[in-house]
Amino acid sequence: MRSLRRAFARIAGMFLSGRHEPRLSGEFEAHLDLIIDENIRAGMDPAEARRQALLTFGNLSSAMEACREQGGLPRLEAFIQDLRHASRALRKKPAFSISVVLTLAVALGANTAIFGLVDQALLHPNGVDHPERIISIREHYGRLLNLADLGATSGPAFAAIRAERSLFEHTAALSGAYLTYTGSSRPEHLQAAQVSSEWFDVLGAKPLLGRVFAPEEDQPNARRVVVLSYASWANRFASDPSIIGRKIQLDLQPWTVIGVMKPGIEWLGQADLWLPLALSPADIAPPENFHQHLFVLARLRPGVSQAKANSWLRLFSSRVLASGVPGAKETAALDWYIFPKSFVSAAFGDTRTPMLLLMAAVGIVLLIASANIAGLMLARNATRSHELAVQAALGASRWRLFSRVAAECILLSGLGTIAGLALAYAGMRVLVQWAPNTELPNGLNARLDIDTLAFTLGTVLATGVLFAILPAWQASRISLSSTLQAGGRTVSGRQRMRSALVIAEAALALVLMVGAGALLRSFLQLEQVQPGFDARGVTTAAVSFPPSQYSHSEKQIAFYHAVLDRLPADSAIASDVPFSGQTNAGGFEIRGRTSSNGPPTHADIRFVSPGYFEALHIALKRGRFFSSTDRIGTGCVAIIDENMARQFWPGEDPVGKQIRPDALRHAPDGSGWCTIAGIVGHILQTDLALDSGRGTLYYALYQIPRTFPVADIVTHGPADPVRAAVASADPAESIFDVQSLSGRVAGSLGARRFLLQMMISFAIAALFLSALGLYGVISYAVSQRRREIGVRMALGAHRTSVSRMVVTEGLRLAAIGAAVGLVIAAALARMIESQLYRARVFDILTVAIAVTILLAVAAAASFLPARRAASIDPMTALRCD
Amino acid sequence: MPETKPVWQGTLALMVLKTLEVLGPQHGYGIAKRVGQTSGGALDINHGTLYPVLMKLEQEGAIRSEWGVSENNRKARFYSITKAGRRQLLAEQEHWEVTTRIMSQFFALKGNA
Numbered sequence: 001m002r003s004l005r006r007a008f009a010r011i012a013g014m015f016l017s018g019r020h021e022p023r024l025s026g027e028f029e030a031h032l033d034l035i036i037d038e039n040i041r042a043g044m045d046p047a048e049a050r051r052q053a054l055l056t057f058g059n060l061s062s063a064m065e066a067c068r069e070q071g072g073l074p075r076l077e078a079f080i081q082d083l084r085h086a087s088r089a090l091r092k093k094p095a096f097s098i099s100v101v102l103t104l105a106v107a108l109g110a111n112t113a114i115f116g117l118v119d120q121a122l123l124h125p126n127g128v129d130h131p132e133r134i135i136s137i138r139e140h141y142g143r144l145l146n147l148a149d150l151g152a153t154s155g156p157a158f159a160a161i162r163a164e165r166s167l168f169e170h171t172a173a174l175s176g177a178y179l180t181y182t183g184s185s186r187p188e189h190l191q192a193a194q195v196s197s198e199w200f201d202v203l204g205a206k207p208l209l210g211r212v213f214a215p216e217e218d219q220p221n222a223r224r225v226v227v228l229s230y231a232s233w234a235n236r237f238a239s240d241p242s243i244i245g246r247k248i249q250l251d252l253q254p255w256t257v258i259g260v261m262k263p264g265i266e267w268l269g270q271a272d273l274w275l276p277l278a279l280s281p282a283d284i285a286p287p288e289n290f291h292q293h294l295f296v297l298a299r300l301r302p303g304v305s306q307a308k309a310n311s312w313l314r315l316f317s318s319r320v321l322a323s324g325v326p327g328a329k330e331t332a333a334l335d336w337y338i339f340p341k342s343f344v345s346a347a348f349g350d351t352r353t354p355m356l357l358l359m360a361a362v363g364i365v366l367l368i369a370s371a372n373i374a375g376l377m378l379a380r381n382a383t384r385s386h387e388l389a390v391q392a393a394l395g396a397s398r399w400r401l402f403s404r405v406a407a408e409c410i411l412l413s414g415l416g417t418i419a420g421l422a423l424a425y426a427g428m429r430v431l432v433q434w435a436p437n438t439e440l441p442n443g444l445n446a447r448l449d450i451d452t453l454a455f456t457l458g459t460v461l462a463t464g465v466l467f468a469i470l471p472a473w474q475a476s477r478i479s480l481s482s483t484l485q486a487g488g489r490t491v492s493g494r495q496r497m498r499s500a501l502v503i504a505e506a507a508l509a510l511v512l513m514v515g516a517g518a519l520l521r522s523f524l525q526l527e528q529v530q531p532g533f534d535a536r537g538v539t540t541a542a543v544s545f546p547p548s549q550y551s552h553s554e555k556q557i558a559f560y561h562a563v564l565d566r567l568p569a570d571s572a573i574a575s576d577v578p579f580s581g582q583t584n585a586g587g588f589e590i591r592g593r594t595s596s597n598g599p600p601t602h603a604d605i606r607f608v609s610p611g612y613f614e615a616l617h618i619a620l621k622r623g624r625f626f627s628s629t630d631r632i633g634t635g636c637v638a639i640i641d642e643n644m645a646r647q648f649w650p651g652e653d654p655v656g657k658q659i660r661p662d663a664l665r666h667a668p669d670g671s672g673w674c675t676i677a678g679i680v681g682h683i684l685q686t687d688l689a690l691d692s693g694r695g696t697l698y699y700a701l702y703q704i705p706r707t708f709p710v711a712d713i714v715t716h717g718p719a720d721p722v723r724a725a726v727a728s729a730d731p732a733e734s735i736f737d738v739q740s741l742s743g744r745v746a747g748s749l750g751a752r753r754f755l756l757q758m759m760i761s762f763a764i765a766a767l768f769l770s771a772l773g774l775y776g777v778i779s780y781a782v783s784q785r786r787r788e789i790g791v792r793m794a795l796g797a798h799r800t801s802v803s804r805m806v807v808t809e810g811l812r813l814a815a816i817g818a819a820v821g822l823v824i825a826a827a828l829a830r831m832i833e834s835q836l837y838r839a840r841v842f843d844i845l846t847v848a849i850a851v852t853i854l855l856a857v858a859a860a861a862s863f864l865p866a867r868r869a870a871s872i873d874p875m876t877a878l879r880c881d
Numbered sequence: 882m883p884e885t886k887p888v889w890q891g892t893l894a895l896m897v898l899k900t901l902e903v904l905g906p907q908h909g910y911g912i913a914k915r916v917g918q919t920s921g922g923a924l925d926i927n928h929g930t931l932y933p934v935l936m937k938l939e940q941e942g943a944i945r946s947e948w949g950v951s952e953n954n955r956k957a958r959f960y961s962i963t964k965a966g967r968r969q970l971l972a973e974q975e976h977w978e979v980t981t982r983i984m985s986q987f988f989a990l991k992g993n994a
Contacts, residue, residue: 002941002969009940023958024932027909030957031928034910037953058927066933070940 013071020071024064032057078400082407090408096380097412100373103769104416104463107369109423110765111459114362116428116452118355122344124451126264129204135306136346137161137296137313142335144602146692147585151346152292157338159284160316161298162198167309169301172199173277173294178544178710179250180734181236189544189736190232190250193271196279202299203265210244210259218276224255225276230263232272251546252732287326290336297343306340313338327662330587334600353834354755360831361515361762364508368766370463371501372773377409378494379780409464417460421448424456434754495784498777499813505770506817507824509763510854514825515832516763517846519756522836526749532683533578534617535741537716540577542737543726544710553705557632560609560701562729563713567722571715572612573701575708578685579744588697590648591658591673599647603640603697604685605661607704613639613680615714616741621645623655623678630700636674637700641682644695654679661699674699687748689837714741755835767854770817771861778810779865789869790877803866810862811855818851893926893934895977898943898970901962908949908957909935935960943969 013020032053039049057063090097125131137157141147155173162171177192197218200207208230217225228243237243247254255275282288300309317337321328345352388401396404425448550556560573576582584605610626612618621642630637638659645654654676664672680698684691701711713722719738726733739747782789789802829842893916900915901907907915912935913928938944943966949959962970 002943005942006937006940027932027958028929030951030955031908031910031913033955034908034951034953034957035928037955056928058929060929063927063929063932066930067936070933070936 010071010073013073020067021064024067028057028060028063079403079407082400082403083411085404086407086411090411093380096376100376100412101416101419103369103372104413105419105423106765107366108416108420108456108459108463109427110362110762111366112420112424112448112452112456113427113431114358115455116424116448117431118359119449119451119455122352122355124449125344125347127203127205127262128343131343133300133302134202134343135298135300135309135340136343137298138339138341138346139292140335140337140339141600141602143600144334145694147602149341150292151295153294153296153338154291155279155284155288155294156286156320157289157316158196158279158294158296161296161313162196164312165301167301167304167312168298170198170201171296171298172196172202173279173296174199175277175294177275178542178736179273179275180252180544180546182249182252183236187732187734188236189542189734190272191270192250192273192275194275194277196277199274199297200261202297204299205261205265207259208262209241210257212259213274213276218278220278220280222276222278224253225258226250226255227259227261227274228257229261229265229272229274233260252548289320289325290327290331298340306342309340313340334602351751353831354751357515357755357832357835358758360828361512361759364512365762365765365769366459366463368505368508368769368773371505372769372776373463375498375501375773375776378498379776381405382494413460413464417456421453421456424448424452495777495781498780502770502773502777502813503817503820505766505773506814506854506858507819507821509766509770510818510821510850511825511828512759512763512766513850513853514821514842514847515828516756516759517850518832518836518840518843519752519759521843521846522838523749523752523756526688526752526837529684529688531578531688531745532618532681535745538616538741539715539717539719539722540580540737540739540741540744541713541715541719541722541726541735542710543713543733543735545707547707547709549732550707553707554632556707556711557702559729559733560711563722563725564609564611566725566728567713567715568717570611570615571713571722572615573609574612574712574714575607575701576710577712577714577741577744578683579741579748580712581686583685585694586697587662588659589662591660601648601659603644603695604692605697605699607699607701607708609701612698612714615716616683618683619681621679621681622653623676625678625680626698626700628702630677631702632705634703636672636703637677638674639678639680639698640676641680641696641698643682643693644697645679647695659697688745689752752835767857770854771857774810774813774858775861775865777813778806778862779868781809782806782865782869786872786877789872790874793872794874794878799870802872803870806866806869807859807862810858810865814855814858818854821854822847822851893931894938894943895970895973897931897934897938897960898962898966898973901944901960902967902970906949906959906961908951908959910957912960938966941969942966 032050035053035056036046036049039052040046044052054060120126128134136151137153139150139153141150158171158173161168173196175194177194179190179192181188181190195213197213197215200212207227210227212227213225217223226248228237233239233243243257243260245256245258247256249255261274277294298309300306314337321332321336384405388404391404392398392401428447545556545559550559564571564573576584585602586605587600587602590601608626610628610630613620613625623639626637626639640654648654649657655678657676658673659676660672660674683696685696686692713726713735715722719735722738723735726735793799793802826842833840896916896919897912900912900919904911904915909931910928913926913931916926935944935946939946939960942963944960944962946958946960949957951957
């Protein structure tokens with residue numbers, strides 16, 4: 001306790017030293033006066049009295065010094081002085097200081113930026129409280145192609161989970177929708193998320209203003225209330241704080257704004273606003289059990305594990321199958337059950353490996369940068385050893401020598417860290433703007449929070465140990481006599497260490513290059529993949545149909561006709577287009593077959609207008625396309641693709657056979673059968689790298705007696721004719737989400753492209769840094785060996801052989817590094833394999849190219865030192881020291 | 882003058898505390914004189930060496946100080962012992978007595994000769 005008080009007093013004393021001294025000197029004077037008085041009383045004269053008083057008191061300045069030391073923290077103050085010296089010394093060597101600070105700043109900045117994003121995405125998704133307690137409810141169809149992990153579930157399942165309060169503290173469902181906001185100059189399409197009342201409770205997200213939905217607002221026909229996202233509040237309503245309680249026009253209806261969320265909660269589809277889901281009793285009862293259209297999240301009660309939830313869900317699934325609800329028998333044959341998946345892997349799972357790869361790559365760059373800095377510090381030690389030896393001879397202890405060198409390192413680290421953090425923040429902003437929205441987790445912000453700062457601090461400490469402590473410790477081991485005598489001849493151990501560092505750098509650079517090369521090859525392969533349709537020149541635009549205006553399918557069909565009449569012949573309308581990120585799928589029956597034999601009858605579904613296949617140049621294999629004669633009233637027709645033909649009618653001609661969609665299974669008087677009119681080529685729906693294998697079933701848009709909330713218009717050429725056509729067909733309508741189809745297809749490669757670009761950047765940075773390191777080592781070796789080279793040349797060696805010697809040394813280091821790098825790459829190959837499309841990491845061509853590039857760069861880095869070596873004048877080299 | 886010994890480091894602090902406990906508030910000169918007197922002149926300290934000790938004691942909270950007027954009307958800084966200081970003094974005093982007793986027993990041991 002006493003020492004704690006004393007410590008605080010001393011720390012304060014450091015800053016308040018100015019206060020003590022005048023007081024103390026006053027006290028000393030007073031003390032002296034008292035002694036003098038007594039001396040005078042004892043009979044001395046004033047001069048003698050003062051002299052005796054000073055003797056009695058002792059040395060005034062050493063008393064003051066002793067008090068000063070007691071009042072402050074001498075070691076710390078000495079260190080601060082070392083820092084001041086260090087800053088002076090570093091300013092005298094700007095090239096060294098700037099290169100260290102810059103290297104450190106860039107490497108640290110890149111690492112912090114990447115980690116910051118990874119941390120937000122994988123560890124601490126923005127705005128979510130304790131994400132590890134949240135699960136996403138998924139469904140599994142074992143016997144259907146690629147539907148082992150369906151991200152949606154049904155209304156009845158949602159209701160049952162919500163009712164099971166002992167396991168699930170909060171349960172909520174989400175369904176996406178588009179709404180038209182008419183309140184500004186033009187109608188705007190907003191991405192809405194329809195959520196049940198507990199949605200924000202599940203996430204643990206609190207509103208910034210106002211409140212979130214109450215349970216009574218989450219009912220059909222309840223008051224129309226809406227919660228805005230922070231971004232749309234800032235952009236569309238100018239962050240007006242009085243927005244709460246105001247009514248806004250959505251789909252031509254007034255909705256009351258009751259709350260605004262904090263920034264960063266838009267994810268799961270970049271929602272602009274949230275509406276109540278308002279499920280009706282019919283939505284959560286049979287026969288809805290196998291209609292999966294809701295994304296459901298549940299927060300586990302404290303103490304409940306995911307395994308427990310899993311067993312309950314399996315039990316629930318088997319109860320549903322045994323309950324005899326419509327569709328249960330057929331579904332039971334498909335190996336169906338409901339299961340939980342952790343929220344983080346559901347929301348961000350696909351991106352885990354790429355993010356870890358990025359972290360590894362940028363970490364490698366940091367290692368290389370640290371090695372460079374260590375090399376620079378070692379070189380600096382060589383030039384500084386003389387000065388340090390003198391200081392040691394003058395009495396500086398080993399600690400002081402270490403402290404001086406460490407002060408320089410700490411100063412450089414500190415500057416590098418500050419610059420690095422600034423770069424990291426800027427880098428994060430750039431990355432967040434630039435990274436594709438589709439597959440990289442959305443809702444990423446550029447921000448440096450506690451985790452990221454802790455990571456930065458940890459990295460700085462680790463690299464500090466790597467590049468600072470070792471050289472500093474070595475410096476303090478200066479042997480006085482040898483250094484002062486020999487005039488600073490290099491210790492060969494130092495040179496070996498630097499060479500080892502360069503070899504390590506070259507190895508790491510090669511690893512990155514091989515990795516980047518593999519990703520590049522894989523990407524190029526993917527770009528060649530044919531999706532089955534011709535996207536050249538095709539523009540797509542979406543239209544949304546507010547239910548209040550388009551409650552009947554006739555009105556929608558009339559709209560389609562009106563629009564297509566005003567567009568060129570090679571245009572069409574579809575319920576959705578490929579690569580738009582959505583697929584619908586459903587089951588069907590085949591007339592004359594029972595469902596027990598053959599593969600489960602399930603396929604992707606799309607509703608298209610006549611001209612769709614022609615617009616996208618999808619090949620016709622047999623039969624015919626849809627035509628204008630297929631209308632409501634004429635017989636229902638369907639078109640299948642080759643995959644379906646192969647899967648369900650092997651060896652037969654499907655044209656003319658009849659199927660009935662599951663949706664019409666219980667249609668009255670046995671109607672609902674559609675005749676297969678043609679077979680078209682199979683197309684890829686979402687990803688060039690992944691073909692689900694499912695066939696696609698097409699129905700004629702004009703025949704379908706149901707309304708669609710959204711439809712896509714497909715045309716060749718620019719979007720303006722479409723805008724005009726839509727406006728004239730219905731002035732209240734407008735188009736949104738306008739993109740070229742080839743843009744969509746290329747966009748599906750967005751995440752891969754981003755990863756590739758980053759990896760290539762890191763590989764180039766690694767190569768550049770290694771080249772710098774190699775240059776440093778080789779040119780230092782040249783300068784150290786001047787005399788030897790002078791001797792060689794005097795003895796007849798040709799200039800070219802001297803430069804060849806230097807370049808060979810550089811190539812030797814690089815070659816060893818390449819060999820080590822190949823071994824490391826072989827060990828790490830598996831990490832990257834999952835990201836590759838039909839490519840292996842160790843492709844001979846890629847590896848050969850990488851090694852060649854490395855050697856070429858090494859040769860280039862050795863070029864200048866080689867030239868310098870060749871231009872050494874033997875006379876001057878031999879003469880001076 | 883009898884042989885003076887240098888003052889052991891930690892003990893000076895205790896002497897200061899005891900002096901202040903017995904004499905009450907004192908200025909630096911008074912403490913120095915008293916220490917010299919109490920030891921009968923066997924301990925000779927430079928008065929200046931008192932001040933780091935006083936500073937340390939004040940940092941620890943064992944004494945406090947304030948400006949005052951000395952007996953011959955000169956301005957001086959007076960030190961007084963605090964409650965914590967008294968406690969510390971008591972504890973150290975006991976510790977000393979125990980140590981002394983043990984050491985005397987050791988020194989009382991006779992050899993075989």
